[in-house]
Amino acid sequence: MSIEKWKILIIVILFGSNWGNFVGYIFCFCSYIFNMLNYIWLFLISISFVCSVFNGTAAELSSSVFEGCADAVSLCLKLLGVMCFWSGLMNIAEKSGLCNxxxxxxxxxxxxxxxxxxxxxxxxxxxxxxxxxxxxxxxxxxxxxxxxxxxxxxxxxxxxxxxxxxxxxxxxxxxxxxxxxxxxxxxxxxxxxxxxxxxxxxxxxxxxxxxxxxxxxxxxxxxxxxxx
Amino acid sequence: MNFASLILPLTVVFIVVFGFVKKIDVFDCFINGAKQGIETVVSLLPVLTGLVVAISMFTASGAVNLCTKLLSPLFSLVGIPEEVIPLCILSPVSGSGSLTVFESIINTFGPDSVEGRIASVIAGSTETTFYAVAVYLGSVGIKKSGAVIPCALIGDIVSFVSASLAVKYFFT
Incomplete structure (x- = not known):
């Protein structure tokens, strides 16, 4: 067997035997990062800032902040209607035994x-x-x-x-x-x-x-x- | 008139009539239930404001284009066409944004092209992941989201890949 093949074999054994652990570590790492909604929020906002500096989209970014605020309220208003409507219907379905x-x-x-x-x-x-x-x-x-x-x-x-x-x-x-x-x-x-x-x-x-x-x-x- | 647009009214009528048949004061019962809905939405407003602003900044700053560029080699490796990649990036973060991208894809390539079909399947089989996580966890005040977001994203990626594979298998 040539040296090249040995190298490949060693790499395969090293990674193969640790593959399960390796995937586990990655998942644990991801879960840690994603665990806190704090981090995700921080990430989204800071990445946006950095990107806008590089892309020259600062004007769009600043208007997007206010658009976002308005969007959130209109989303809530929309949700308010359907929420009331379906909570009401759900109450009927529950009392009448349809849910069961x-x-x-x-x-x-x-x-x-x-x-x-x-x-x-x-x-x-x-x-x-x-x-x-x-x-x-x-x-x-x-x-x-x-x-x-x-x-x-x-x-x-x-x-x-x-x-x-x-x-x-x-x-x-x-x-x-x-x-x-x-x-x-x-x-x-x-x-x-x-x-x-x-x-x-x-x-x-x-x-x-x-x-x-x-x-x-x-x-x-x-x-x-x-x-x- | 197709069957799909009848489902919603049918469900509503069915629930109300079923309640009436079971001798319930349907309207009183409806009002009592609806009252509970208000409080939930009011408590959701701060959560949604925070998230929607962050997402809106994310899309406006051009970060989506950057992600598309970074991820496109990976996505084309698993068989997702390049034209559909912006939809894949947007669909977990923004519902309205991904609908706009979806419409532009089916108008540019035609709804019956391979790209159009893949985009349709992706749009039909994914939900706005971040919005759903924020609404559900926000409504009960959960701070540590555990493995929810990685797992939901795994589901999204699987659905992108299987959408491309299924369309290529059934339509070409």
Whole structure:
């Protein structure tokens, strides 16, 4: 065997044997950096400043600050309406027992995903309603219902300032957006003159299913790492 | 009229009628529930202001272009076309921004081109990650977000890659 091959072999053994640890360290490092919302916020703002100095976009940057403030308020106003509306509807669904029916249907899946809270009926009802809204592509409804679910999960969380494993799973399922009907995208495609606006639906299912699965698996693995 | 636009009204009518059938004072019940919604949103305003301003600065400063430049070799390595990369960078941080980019992609390349289809799948299968994390964790006052953001970003990246692969597999 030539010296080159030996070198490669040694490198492979060194990295191969440590590969698991290596990935673990990277995850731990990332989790540490991303753990505090403080750091993320600091990062976004300081990077923006540095970039604008280099790109000469200082004027855009300063106007973007005020635009951002106005956007936040209009976002909240929008949310205020849907939040009231869906909280109201949710109250009807809860009192009439509709939530229990939905929760019962989704229970076999959700029980596995949220082992820490699966015995609390109120939490499971709220999570089920959020998941249903997501599946139907009712983005406007999913957020208020999701906030309700998170509040319920927080009720059972022993440490009120840190995120609990079930909460992580819940947020990640929402960011990955598992849905059956991508209505917004279909509408935009129709407007742009697509032959069949819905023909991408199967690809959307595949892609969002993979996203949800990988994000949930990541949560479960990293959750185990962080416990140690 | 398509089925998708009927889902929302159907859900609303179904919930109200179901409540009525079960002999509930639907309107009183609705008002009581709606009251609880106000407080939550008011407590969210500070969180959202902080985040939206930071994101708005981030996009206005040209940092997105920088990220696109830095990440495009990595993204094209896994089969994501160059034209779609700005959408991938924006979609976790800004909902309205990524919709604008999505519209420009489908108008430039056509909704039935490979790029247009990949962009559609990405836009249909991701949510604005940072917004969702801020809203959910902000509404209960969580300060340490744990592994939420890295995991959510892993999910986003997987969805970009599988979107490109799925479209290339089914449409070419």
């Amino acid at each position: 029916v939905v929760a019962k249907i989704l229970r076999p899946v959700l029980k596995r995903l949220f082992p820490g809270v699966c015995n609390d009926k109120e939490v499971m009802n709220a999570i089920s309603m959020n998941v249903t809204a997501n599946l139907f592509g009712l983005g406007n409804a999913a957020t208020p219902l999701g906030i309700k679910a998170v509040k319920n999960i927080q009720r059972l969380n022993p440490d009120k300032t840190s995120v609990s494993p079930d909460m992580m799973t819940f947020v990640v399922i929402n960011t990955a957006a598992l849905k059956i009907i991508p209505s917004t995208v279909a509408a935009l495609r129709e407007a742009a003159g697509a032959q069949n606006p819905m023909d991408i639906i199967f690809c959307v299912w595949i892609s969002s299913a993979f996203a949800v699965i990988s994000a949930v698996v990541a949560v479960k693995i990293i959750g185990r790492f962080m416990k140690k």
